Amino acid sequence: MFGLKDLIGLIISCFIILPVVTFIRETGYFIISGLLGAKNPRLTIGSGPRFFKFKFIDIRRYYHVYSWFSFDFIKAKSKFAYISIYAGPILINAAVALVINALLANDFFEDSKTFWNRFIFYVFYFVLFDAIPMKTVNGKPNNGMIIYELLRYGKRIDYNEDPIIPGTTEAEEEYQKEVEKMKEIKWKEVEEEETFYTDKKG
Structure with missing residues (x-):
């Protein structure tokens, strides 16, 4: 039966865990593209009107699960570079989940075990959503599909002209x-x- 405890858990999941996990996912793009020489990188958190912008962080007024990463271009233009960028969100989320899981297995976070179990669940949700090759909104390929196409064909073959990672200048x-x-x-x-x-x- 869905009770008050479940409602509180749902609120925590929607307004704390999901936004944090989404942000961690986007930092995967940021870290890898930064190592590959991305120009004008930006992490946008939330949606709607801008609350404030500081260097590469853009905070929007409506705080929720919507966060995204953009850059104008990268110096390293190779198949390996693009595979690395699209693998970034998968790798960082998997690493975070495995570290927290290992800590839980060794009796850390005993007082907040339910919270961290729920956190790991959502992290692995994003890992699966990113890693298993599939088409998403408007036929856009997810990261797993892009990696698969790059490995098999050496390029994207989905014929969708929209960039998976938008340009910061165009987004602005x-x-x-x-x-x-x-x-x-x-x-x-x-x-x-x-x-x-x-x-x-x-």
């Missing part, structure tokens, strides 16, 4: 356009409200 331009649209909508709402009250008084 898109964001600025969205900000302008939001401002326009807000001003229209203010103008309509003022017109409504003016008409009402008249």
